[in-house]
Amino acid sequence: MELRDLGFDQWFRDRREELNRPDCTVARVTAVNRDSYLVRNESSEVLAELAGNFLFSAESILDYPCVGDWAFVQYHNSDTFAIIQGLFPRKSFLRRKTPGRNIEYQTIAANMDVALIVQSCDFDFNLRRLERYLVMINEGKIQPMLLLTKSDLVSPESIRQRISEVRQSNIHCMVTALSNITGSGLDQVRQVLEPGKTYCLLGSSGVGKTTLLNHLVGRDLFQTNTVRAKDGKGRHTTARRQLTVLDQGAMLIDTPGMRELGNISVSTAIDETFTDIQELSRSCRFTDCTHTTEIGCSVLMAIENGELSEERYRSYLKLLKESEYLQLSYIEKRRKDRKFGRFIKSAMKQYKKR
């Protein structure tokens, strides 16, 4: 095995030249634990920790290693242990807002080529959620693919129906229905997976991500768990993100089922962060008050009489605007981006004419 087989392509080789760390070798982060990591190179996979100066210079959570990252490492104890000295820039990455009141992000995985969105054909199928995944994946510059699992639990007609709903929503990524029980559709997935490329399984708990991975590995390497019968909800069995190299050469990152996507909960997080404004807005005259121009808006009145600082109000509006953009559907967002692109173009033309 060579580093190239683990995804270390020309782009990373160029970065290696630029970064010039002759004191280190290169390895890929394959798992993230609470405060240790697994890193893998041409010959082995070993436990690793962060160098002290790494901890010192990290400014945000996004600076810490995540699964899929390429790292500069130093090996110790006859290559049985490694210290991570630094990270390569990420060619692509997925992030989401961390649960809780702070508006902070968390990296899910880095340097993957394709994100496999997994929804089950029965309880879990949901177009809105699918669009939100697509927004996140689109932002990460990653190619999406949709896997509809548990096809054994619904009729062929209902599978066709689901796929046509996807198409009607103008979503054009590749879609495959599969069953981990009967094995139908698994060959199609195997054919898609290219050696040297990295794939990431994303989706709710209990949809069968790990079961699929075990099928592709060829044995029950990772733990799976039954779902609740009444609503098909999973039990959050997979607890850490881990990269597995398949015998056929593709790499698959399994992730814990997501309760919420960051961009779904941004507006809730904003309300939680600005409880004072939330409180005030209850006595606005209109229930759908945007607190910008309305008559009888208690938020505007509170600014007027000095109860609420203008600065806080501004940062509230700014975050709200951002979250509105995040909550646009994938399609709307693309449209908006294009519109904005055209706007810039025509503005540049006007400018040049002058």
Ligand SMILES: Nc1nc2c(ncn2[C@@H]2O[C@H](COP(=O)(O)OP(=O)(O)OP(=O)(O)O)[C@@H](O)[C@H]2O)c(=O)[nH]1
């Ligand atoms: N009928 C049916 N059951 C499936 C299928 N795929 C997975 N299951 C079952 O669904 C349950 C959950 O599967 P997991 O693979 O643990 O789900 P997961 O997506 O990894 O869940 P988390 O690790 O919690 O995120 C297990 O009992 C599986 O046997 C399928 O295609 N058909």
Ligand SMILES: [Mg+2]
């Ligand atoms: Mg799992």
Ligand SMILES: [Zn+2]
């Ligand atoms: Zn108002």
